[in-house]
Structure formats: C-alpha cells, structure tokens
Amino acid sequence: MTETAVDSAFHAEARERLTALTGRDDDFRPGQLEAISALVEQRRRVLVVQKTGWGKSAVYFLAAHLLRSRGRGVSLIVSPLIALMRDQIAAATRAGVRAQAVNSANAHEWDSVLEALAADELDVLLISPERLANPRFRDEVLPGLLDRLGMLVVDEAHCISDWGHDFRPDYRRIGEIVRNLPTAVPVLATTATANSRVVEDVAAQLSPAGDASGKEVLVLRGSLSRDSLRLGVLTLPDSEQRIAWLTQHLGSLAGSGIVYALTVSQAQDLTRHLREHGHDVVAYTGQTDPDERAQLEQALKENRVKALIATSALGMGFDKPDLGFVVHLGAPSSPVSYYQQIGRAGRAVDNADVLLLPGREDVRIWEHFAQASMPTQERADAVLTALAEHPEETLSVARLEAMVEIRRSPLELLLKVLEVDGAVHRVRGGWVSTGRGWVYDAERYDTILRLRRAEQQSMLEYERLPPGQCRMAYLAAALDDAAATACGRCDTCAGPWFPRELDQDSVSEARVSMDRVGVEIAPRKQWPTGLGALGLSLKGRLGPGEVAAEGRALARLSDLGWGPTVREAIQGEDAPVPDQLASAVVRVLAEWGWERRPDVVVSVPSRRHPRLVDSLARGVAQVGRLPYAGALEPVDGGPSSSPEANSAFRLAGLLGRFRVPEEMASQLQGAAVLLVDDEVISRWTLTVAARELRGAGADLVLPFALGMRG
Structure with missing residues (x-):
C-alpha cells in the first residue's frame, strides 16, 4: 500500500485533524498518512521507525481520534517519556483529543483520571511502562481497559528488545498484552533508534498469538539522517583540556543546549567549574529531585540557562524543538545511544551543532554499565x-x-x-x-554482552573516522539505514567546523579546578533494616559512643580530576602510595579543618592492598608527626561478606571481624584516631572499625581513605 492509495475523503478528514493538532496548515510527512490509514481503516499492527522530529506522536494521536470517532474504545499509549506527557496532552487537547496520563509524576491526579476512564470520558490514556507492574493498575484497571481497547501504542519501542540500546524489563510485559489482543485491535509501535535486528525482534513481539514471524506487521522505515545536525569529534589528551575547551567556547555555541557527562560526579564537577567562569549552567542528573528536574527542563526550554550539564537522566522525553547544540564530555557506549541523545537537537531549526569530546576513561565506564544490569x-x-x-x-x-x-x-x-x-x-x-x-539463559546474556562490546568498538570507530567518511552516514548505517548518504557538513566531510585552539590560561584554570582534593565521608548513623532476618538484634540509630565522625577521601573514583589517578592506585597491583598521591593526601589533611587534631593513626587491615594501606597510614603519621599504632587485627580471616553486598549482609559479615590489639589499646584512651583505609564503598567497614575503636576507649574516630565510590 502506498500513501497515494489512501482514500481522498480519509486524507481530508485526517488532514483537518492534523491542522488542529499542530496549529499549522501542513500536509503529512512521507509515511504519516500511510501509518494512520493502516491503523484506522485496516486495523493493522504497525511499526514506525523514523528519525526524531518526524512526528510519531501525531500519528498515534490522530489515529486515536479517528478510531474514537468511528465508535472504537480508548487508546492506550505506553511511553517512558514522562517529561513529555504534559506537553503531548496539551497538543492532543488542541486537536480535540481527550487525553490524560497516569505515571509517577502525577500521583495526585490518578483517582480523577481513572474516574474519567471508567466513565468513558477519555480518548487516550498515557501510562509509563512501570504502571503495568503496579498491582492496582494491573489487576483493577487494565483488564477492563483491554476489554474495550481502541488501539495500543508502544512508544520508544526499541525498549522492548533485548538487543536495543535501552532495553527495559518493564517493557517485556507489553509482549504478553499484545499477543492476547484481538486481531481487530490495531497496534502501533514507534521508535527512532532501531537497527534491523531490533526491528525484527519488535515486529515478532507485535505479532498476533501463534505467529512470531513478524510478517503480519507493517514496518514503515524512513531515512534516519538528520539534515539539521553538524557533527564533529575533537579528541584532546586529558580532562583539563576538554574542560578548558568548553569553558572557552561554550558561549559561542548557538542558542542553548545540553552538555552530557557520563557520571554524576563528572556533571557536578563540570557544572561547578563552568559556573565559576561565568557560564549560566545547571547540573541535571539521576540525583536531581523530580520537581527540580521539571523546573530545570523549563528553564532550558525558555533559554534562561545556556545549558544543562546532564547525565543520561536527561534523555528520551525532553523536547525543545530549537535546541541549538549537544556536546558530550565522554562518549555513550554505542552509536545508537549517541544518535538517540543528539536527537534532542535541531528538531525545528535548520542548524544545530553536535560535538563529541571523548575521554580515556570512557571504555572503563562502558564496561561497568554493560555488566551491571545482567542477572x-x-x-x-x-x-x-x-x-x-x-x-x-x-x-x-x-x-x-x-x-x-x-x-x-x-x-x-x-x-x-x-x-x-x-x-x-x-x-x-x-x-x-x-x-x-x-x-539462567547463558547463551542469551552472553550474546547480549558480546553485542554491547561490539557496539563499544563501533563507537570507538566513529570517533576515529578518517576524512571523507561521513559521521552522519556512519550513525545512520549503525541503525541499518541503507539509504544514508554523506551529509557534506560534518568535520569529516567538510573539515573541522569547531575551533581547535586552546587558551593556555583556560587550561591552567581547568587544571587548578580539577586539582581540588577532599571529599566528605558522611558517617553512618542508622543501622540497616532487616538485620533480624540475619540473627542480629541491632536496629535504629547507632549509639553516641559508637558512631564515627565526618571523614575525608582524597577523591571519588569517578571524578574528572584526581579520580583516574586514585582509581589506578586502588584497582592496580598492590604497591606503596605513589609520590603524586602522597602529596595530594597531605593537602587533604591540611585543608580538613577538623575541630580536634588526631592523636594517633590506625589502619584498616587489607587483604587486597596491604602495602598500599600500610604505606598510606605510615606516611600520614610521619607527615602529621603522629604515632602509628598499626592495623586492627582481622578475626577469623576478616570480613566474610563482599563489599558489593547490600547493607544488611555487608554489616553482618563485618561485625566481630575486627579486634583492637592489646598493645594498641593503651594509645586509644580518650584519643582522636585517624582511621585509614584505601577505598570507601559502603561505609560499613569504617563504621564497624570506628565502633571497635570507640569501644576500646577512643573518644573520636576520623575516617580517611584514598578513594570513594559514587
């Protein structure tokens, strides 16, 4: 079926609704009317793979309205784009579509929305995929909704597939719903980021029960090249130079935009430095409060900030049509993920700049996330x-x-x-x-891990493309867009479009900024819940004579500045503290500003890095002209739980596993103890060790470590 074969009366009806939706007298983009007709007139199952900004939401809102006008029931849209739902609902209302949402951001509205649904006063209900797992919604709302469903829409459908760059387990529930739907109920799945393997997988999951071939699904794929984007890669030798480049050139980028970082601490470090140098930027991460996120998104939409310095927490669902640029400080782990994130830019402007500043720490971060989600x-x-x-x-x-x-x-x-x-x-x-x-499906998960690593290699190839091999064509080809051609605009097609020079003052300032040392180690004050199940009677708050004082670490392992150096020392072969780190440790101690100076140094016994910890403790003692009382004694081999365990198990494996040696006890009476370790992961090791020291007579315990995760 081709678009020209669509009935002219249907075309006119649909176009009238399109004008109401967009507020413009536009006609449909190639493929839009074909999709709407297949859903409304033929009740088909349709998979639309089109680039960001093509207008996928117009397809499902118009199809929902036209189905409703033909006596069909409410349409259910499953979407992770909570940030976008309010804007979508407003647009749908303009088109005469009665739409409401049920998601984690509008819990106070759920009762009224569900009342309107029960009264058949809605045309469209938008839900997040997590709602499908909510017992109340699943058991009380969903069955009745499915009985009178007009259409099912799965937005960001690549999340269904194990092979997609952003697979989400909650989406897997949708496959069961689709298989049990009557064949007369149309189904639409949409995405901008699916290669051929993902398309085949999603099409199979959209197939009716008993048919997993995907042949009954109409797949509409368009070109994924983005004409408005000008791509580039600038490889610089270290974090200081990348930060200096941003500090020097961020203001010259057109409009407002997004600067992506790979970790929370990187985003926070970069935000602090840029703000100190006059740039109006704000950090946006997974740790940002949901209400604050909405405020920050609105500030960027209204151009009240130059940029959000964001992690991937700002991803699908943020819609600013005139976003002028996207810069990455560190690369995502695959070309597909990168394409998805840069797709935020240039939706309604002719030109938007996209620049990647890769870092040497990228591969390590990719590998961590590749394995973290595997069961x-x-x-x-x-x-x-x-x-x-x-x-x-x-x-x-x-x-x-x-x-x-x-x-x-x-x-x-x-x-x-x-x-x-x-x-x-x-x-x-x-x-x-x-x-x-x-x-455990070992073959399946091994295949997924191999795929993730192949994607990582493909991202490295993207960074190193030679002149003449187009970056946009490479990204489109990664999504199996066979029609991709050279854009003529990127740095490999037309030469670097971005400034490459660096002012040495900017580099020096970045180096000073990244050279900051000292991260607070907040003391544990509350026992974890559920210890009773492990035979422990501890609960509530630690006693005042048990708790450690606030401590310090030299750096977080994910910091842009000292993080890589500290991580190399902690994760490498056991060896004495390098001179470079020893000098930085002295600075942390000098800048600590403690109310009471330590009287004695004690170390935590280490199985992995005994030389590192011993040399660190002895060095601190020497510099501070303090006695080194040695290490606590491990009992029965020391801790029996993994540092990666949850709090209850970690604590259970630490209690009773340290002892204060008799020869140390006399040095602890009424003393302030500087307690030294190599790495802080859960803080329970330091908590238990401090409790032992205080129980042996120490008046104050000040934890200190080289590195801290987080």
Missing part, C-alpha cells in the same frame, strides 16, 4: 529460595534485601526480570513466588 543464576536462585521459604507471606523489597546478598537497585531490576519471565509475581505489599522457577 545471574546465583542471584536469581537466592531470591527464589527466599520467596519459596515463605510461601504464605508477601515479601517486600526491603525484607528480601535482608535475606539475599544483593543491593537494592540490582535487586529491584532482578525482580522485574524474574516477573516478566514468570518466576515471581508482584502483589500489593511486595513479591511472591509463582513456583515456576527460572533458568
């Missing part, structure tokens, strides 16, 4: 065993966390995977076992 058989067995041992109970995540040696975030992700695979079930108040078990 394991061992962890899954631990969760399933805990649930099976309590068949009459509903176990909350907090209670499960005290039963299995898994931290909260990976535990929640694992539970989602187990649920969509049918091994567990979420109910009000927590989780129960279905009794179906779960087998």
